[in-house]
Amino acid sequence: MDFVAVFLVGLLLFPLSAIAQSYQNVSLGSSLTTSDVTTFWPSPSGEFAFGFQRIGNGSGFLLAIWFNKITEKTIVWSANKNSLAPDGSKVQLSTNGRLVLTDPNGRKMWARPRAIAELAYGAMLDNGNFVLATSSSATAWQSFNKPTDTILRGQVLNLDNSLVSSFSDTNSSIGRFKFILQTDGNLVLYKVNYPAVDVTDAYWVTSSVGSGYQVIFNQSGYIFLQAKNGTLLNSIFSNGENPGTQSMYHRAILEYDGVFRHYVYPKTSSGMQMEWSTLYYVPENICLAISQDIGGGACGFNSLCSVVDRRPRCDCPLGYMLNDPNDKLGSCRRNFSEQDCNRESIEVEAFTFQEINNTNWPDSDYESYGGVSEDWCKQNCLSDCFCVVAIYSGNNICWKKRYPLSNGRKDPTVVGKALIKIRKDNSTMGSSTCQKRKKKNQSTLVISGSVLLASSIFMNLIALLYVFKFKGKKPKKIVVVP
Known part of the structure; x- marks a missing residue:
């Protein structure tokens, strides 16, 4: 079956699958805390979960959605990327219709949406979407409309929707790259002018200005850009191979290195290696794709970008070192x-x-x-x-x-x-000009100290001679003449 045929079949399945999602309701007033990360709001099948995930070895938590049936608990969405929740934080679906994250002191860290009087419940769906719904089951808010760095099967990016990479593989805060369907219809990968949020030169584009309307990740596992009339404009990953369907978990993520990758993970072992494997990715070589008039490029200033095992790697040349050892993509000095x-x-x-x-x-x-x-x-x-x-x-x-x-x-x-x-x-730096000055200063101190010490010894000898010369002599009598 060629790609166009698969695309049409997938497009037909897409809305049916979305409608068929079953709900596991989260009632108003329900809450979760960081004190018990084993408690969460699961989807009906248990494949996805909504709750808190501890990040790294620290005490910070992400309010997140993750794949719940695999060992890695891979996160696909988070609310507080730039501000980890401290231990003792809580998320609550309030009675006034808001999902609210608060710190241990009760201060609001994040909330969505505005208060909705008719909000009836929340639900974690089997497609990885968390929704807030009214009594008539109308969706008031959904995580699919506010993605972070990942999209899932059944998810759509509309005009002005974007994915923003994390800073690193261990730091979830907003990073240096952006994948956006612009309001003009062009789908673009940008380098972000970090630490600001504005974008600089594009390094991958679909050239679909005036026609791009939605990015769709359909149930067949294809990701494509389509026009408003449904015409296929661009297959994001274009080799046309079957990416697999129900036997695999799928996710597409803009990773911290600026590459947009489509991953799959087997749901059952069946002799397969149980890990995320890369199916497709763009651009093919980000080291060559990024060439800015200003900025460091795919890596930081003075660094060298090369592709090793299909991944970009940044290295400092001999005589240079990372300015920040924790920033793999950072500048060298x-x-x-x-x-x-x-x-x-x-x-x-x-x-x-x-x-x-x-x-x-x-x-x-x-x-x-x-x-x-x-x-x-x-x-x-x-x-x-x-x-x-x-x-x-x-x-x-x-x-x-x-x-x-x-x-x-x-x-x-x-x-x-x-x-x-x-x-x-x-x-x-410490052993060159500055070191020479240091040695010179040390030499001056040694010479000055030696002179002072010699002078002190000499004066002490004079004092001793004086004492020995006059100590044994009797004082002369003074004769007073009347």
């Missing part, structure tokens, strides 16, 4: 002192190069030379205190780069060799 422009000619001998093939920071150029040799390129960079890296390409062109370096990538398709300037003695 030098761990040696920069070249002294006041002593430029003298410092030439203090530096050498680390050479890395198929590597470049394409947006940090400030000067280039054609028709030169690699040795000439090296010597020119050594003699220039502003040059931190030179890129030498096979067509005899030398590109000089300034600090900080941006959009670093290492890939077989990248043409050129990176010549990274580092100190020969691999000295760090």
Whole structure:
């Protein structure tokens, strides 16, 4: 069966499946606390649950929805990504029609929606959607309309809906990437101008301005963009293979590294490995996809992005270290002192190069030379205190780069060799100029101390001689002449 046929069948099944969801009601006044995470509001089948999940080894909790029948308890939605709930917090479906999260002191941390007098109950559905409903079963609020970083089968993203990545695999707060169906109909992956929330350049687009209307994750496991009239515009994952249906759990997530991935997990072992496996992902190579005029790129400043086992990895080059060891995608900084422009000619001998093939920071150029040799390129960079890296390409062109370096990538398709300037003695900031000053100050202190000590000894000797010379002598009598 070709993709279009599967798409049509899936589209027909989609609304029927949504209608067929059974409810397990949560009555008004019901509550959950962080003191007992084994208590939650499950879906009728028990496949999904709503409640508190402890994050990491700390004392913080997410108010979340998760896959409840797998060991990992994988979270698919959360209410308080940027502000973990402390131990002793509570969520309550209030009698005035609001779902409210409060801290141990009763202060409101999160609430949805506005008070609705006719709200009758809440329910965790078997498709992973948590809903608040009226007495007539009309949906007043649903988690599917306010996604975080994940979408599930049966879920739809409407115009202006978005997914925002987490900061890292251990930090659930809002991160650096965004997947959004814009109001103009274009479906776009953006780099976020972190720590602000505005977006910068797009690195993946469907080019569907004026026509995109909904992103649908149908029951057959396909994710696609469609127009308002139902026309298929774009298959997000386009190889057309059958992703599997009822025998697998499905989720699609914009991960902290900026890649949008479709995962599956077997519901029963049947000889299959019980873990989440990647079915599809976009973009194929985020290291090459992101190329901003400003900003660090897929990784931070001075870092190098490469794809290892189909995942982007950020590495600091030799002589550099992560500015924040807890931020895998963060910037790198030098761990040696920069070249002294006041002593430029003298410092030439203090530096050498680390050479890395198929590597470049394409947006940090400030000067280039054609028709030169690699040795000439090296010597020119050594003699220039502003040059931190030179890129030498096979067509005899030398590109000089300034600090900080941006959009670093290492890939077989990248043409050129990176010549990274580092100190020969691999000295760090603390053992270079500042260290020399420290040693000089220490030497001055030693000399001053020695002089003072010698002076003290000399004065003590004079005092002793004086004592020995005059101590044994009797005083002369004074004769008074009348």
